[in-house]
Amino acid sequence: xxxxxxxxxxxxxxxxxxxxxxxxxxxxxxxxxxxxxxxxxxxxxxxxxxxxxxxxxxxxxxxxxxxxxxxxxxxxxxxxxxxxxxxxxxxxxxxxxxxxxxxxxxxxxxxxxxxxxxxxxxxxxxxxxxxxxxxxxxxxxxxxxxxxxxxxxxxxxxxxxxxxxxxxxxxxxxxxxxxxxxxxxxxxxxxxxxxxxxxxxxxxxxxxxxxxxxxxxxxxxxxxxxxxxxxxxxxxxxxxxxxxxxxxxxxxxxxxxxxxxxxxxxxxxxxxxxxxxxxxxxxxxxxxxxxxxxxxxxxx
Amino acid sequence: xxxxxxxxxxxxxxxxxxxxxxxxxxxxxxxxxxxxxxxxxxxxxxxxxxxxxxxxxxxxxxxxxxxxxxxxxxxxxxxxxxxxxxxxxxxxxxxxxxxxxxxxxxxxxxxxxxxxxxxxxxxxxxxxxxxxxxxxxxxxxxxxxxxxxxxxxxxxxxxxxxxxxxxxxxxxxxxxxxxxxxxxxxxxxxxxxxxxxxxxxxxxxxxxxxxxxxxxxxxxxxxxxxxxxxxxxxxxxxxxxxxxxxxxxxxxxxxxxxxxxxxxxxxxxxxxxxxxxxxxxxx
Numbered sequence: 114x115x116x117x118x119x120x121x122x123x124x125x126x127x128x129x130x131x132x133x134x135x136x137x138x139x140x141x142x143x144x145x146x147x148x149x150x151x152x153x154x155x156x157x158x159x160x161x162x163x164x165x166x167x168x169x170x171x172x173x174x175x176x177x178x179x180x181x182x183x184x185x186x187x188x189x190x191x192x193x194x195x196x197x198x199x200x201x202x203x204x205x206x207x208x209x210x211x212x213x214x215x216x217x218x219x220x221x222x223x224x225x226x227x228x229x230x231x232x233x234x235x236x237x238x239x240x241x242x243x244x245x246x247x248x249x250x251x252x253x254x255x256x257x258x259x260x261x262x263x264x265x266x267x268x269x270x271x272x273x274x275x276x277x278x279x280x281x282x283x284x285x286x287x288x289x290x291x292x293x294x295x296x297x298x299x300x301x302x303x304x305x306x307x308x309x310x311x312x313x314x315x316x317x318x319x320x321x322x323x324x325x326x327x328x329x330x331x332x333x334x335x336x337x338x339x340x341x342x343x344x345x346x347x348x349x350x351x352x353x354x355x356x357x358x359x360x361x362x363x364x365x366x367x368x369x370x371x372x373x374x375x376x377x378x379x380x381x382x383x384x385x386x387x388x389x390x391x392x393x394x395x396x397x398x399x400x401x402x403x404x405x406x407x408x409x410x411x412x413x
Numbered sequence: 414x415x416x417x418x419x420x421x422x423x424x425x426x427x428x429x430x431x432x433x434x435x436x437x438x439x440x441x442x443x444x445x446x447x448x449x450x451x452x453x454x455x456x457x458x459x460x461x462x463x464x465x466x467x468x469x470x471x472x473x474x475x476x477x478x479x480x481x482x483x484x485x486x487x488x489x490x491x492x493x494x495x496x497x498x499x500x501x502x503x504x505x506x507x508x509x510x511x512x513x514x515x516x517x518x519x520x521x522x523x524x525x526x527x528x529x530x531x532x533x534x535x536x537x538x539x540x541x542x543x544x545x546x547x548x549x550x551x552x553x554x555x556x557x558x559x560x561x562x563x564x565x566x567x568x569x570x571x572x573x574x575x576x577x578x579x580x581x582x583x584x585x586x587x588x589x590x591x592x593x594x595x596x597x598x599x600x601x602x603x604x605x606x607x608x609x610x611x612x613x614x615x616x617x618x619x620x621x622x623x624x625x626x627x628x629x630x631x632x633x634x635x636x637x638x639x640x641x642x643x644x645x646x647x648x649x650x651x652x653x654x655x656x657x658x659x660x661x662x663x664x665x666x667x668x669x670x671x672x673x674x675x676x677x678x679x680x681x682x683x684x685x686x687x688x689x690x691x692x693x694x695x696x
Binding site (some may be wrong): 119120121122123124126129130131133134136137138140141142144145148155195203206207209210212213217220221223224226227228229230231234235236238240243244245249251266277282285286289306322334338339340341342344345359362363365366372373375376379382383387388391394 | 423426427429430433434437438439440441443444454456459462463464507508511512514515519520521522525527532536538540541542543544545546548549564565567568570573598604626630633645646651652659662663664666669672673674677679685688
């Protein structure tokens with residue numbers, strides 16, 4: 114009797130969440146997978162056929178999809194070293210100084226607080242042909258740059274802006290990691306007259322390694338999902354130079370109503386992101402096991 | 414005790430960071446300073462240090478701000494967003510909190526499998542099912558309604574898991590004592606469990622608020638009617654209007670940021686803890 118009432122109670126408590134999970138997560142996931150094998154066009158749903166793997170071949174032959182894919186990869190490749198290493202460098206510097214620590218933490222964190230739409234709108238003004246950045250460059254004798262108005266510079270310009278916005282977040286993560294390092298390790302190194310570089314290479318870096326993996330993968334996933342910046346700033350242009358994968362999914366599905374194709378792209382996108390997430394969870398699980406072993410060793 | 418050499422290095426590094434931070438903050442300083450100027454002054458000041466200095470307070474100091482507040486729907490957009498955030502915080506705590514409690518403390522069939530499923534769900538990026546969400550909401554005629562915006566956002570596997578982890582540590586004897594007093598499970602949850610877990614409730618509320626306030630993609634799909642827009646979408650519709658001046662644009666984006674700054678300064682401890690412990694919100 115008691116057991117039955119407890120399972121009823123459990124389902125009653127879990128029920129509302131389960132209903133919403135089913136409607137808004139399970140069903141859409143299954144539908145996305147099913148639609149990815151069809152030519153479902155939402156404005157004329159009666160003509161839907163099952164087309165097998167045709168969509169998957171189609172999108173990889175589609176120049177625009179390939180372009181949006183390479184734009185996304187290119188964006189990731191700019192963001193990753195700049196934001197990852199930049200955040201680590203800032204954290205190391207801030208951890209080292211003794212004055213104005215609080216000011217530095219807040220200063221580099223401020224852009225994180227601003228939304229993507231706000232940052233994009235602000236940098237549209239900053240990047241404008243007669244804007245403040247070109248004026249400052251002009252004072253240094255550098256000719257005016259087109260930034261987001263040229264196919265060549267648009268993507269790097271958006272990447273620089275995104276690094277500016279995001280770097281403070283990872284800096285805080287790294288600062289947390291640096292403060293968690295046992296100071297005894299450095300004291301021991303000082304006894305051995307280790308140089309600054311040796312201390313960094315042999316203590317700081319190995320201790321931060323799990324955190325680095327975590328940061329690099331989350332930055333990569335975040336960059337993969339990029340869409341708001343080009344939506345606000347460039348509309349994906351000029352000549353699709355800032356058109357990303359998610360932007361492509363969004364336009365194919367909700368503007369052109371080609372749900373079949375959009376679903377195929379969404380599945381390809383999801384596979385990339387999920388593979389990255391799984392890699393991250395495997396690599397960071399090692400870290401926890403490592404900690405466990407350390408604790409045991411200390412206990413003995 | 415620092416040696417003389419170490420002190421010297423310390424001062425050099427501080428100076429380097431100071432210069433770096435000034436360069437880093439120039440867009441924000443420029444935004445704030447020029448949001449108080451008419452466009453003619455913004456252009457005139459561009460080539461001098463005055464570009465980073467606000468004008469002397471006086472008549473028309475808040476002109477850009479006041480003209481936005483009186484001539485556009487901006488206040489309405491801000492109020493809308495606060496309203497949506499409030500609903501989502503309430504519904505989210507009830508739905509995800511109850512689910513988290515069930516998964517932590519109540520024995521029911523397949524409980525461990527549900528927990529695993531909730532964990533697995535977190536790795537699916539929401540952008541994948543965006544098109545289907547949009548299609549579903551459109552098919553049931555909920556585009557341009559508050560319900561259409563809110564319903565898909567209530568349940569959150571991440572928050573369910575967070576609640577579960579915290580509720581796992583709650584003592585069982587309180588529940589047994591409450592049962593002796595004929596306290597119903599639902600009453601027990603709202604009068605005992607939630608008040609005992611203030612920290613996680615605060616964390617979930619803060620992150621829900623920031624999510625709703627900063628979200629762009631989903632509200633831009635659901636809302637087209639100007640009465641319902643959120644602050645971010647409204648900001649875009651105001652600044653892309655040709656009649657909006659540069660000064661007004663800067664004033665709008667400053668105002669959209671103010672509530673977030675307030676939340677961050679009030680809850681900075683929870684937020685930094687959340688960032689450093691999990692850090693898994695956005696990239």
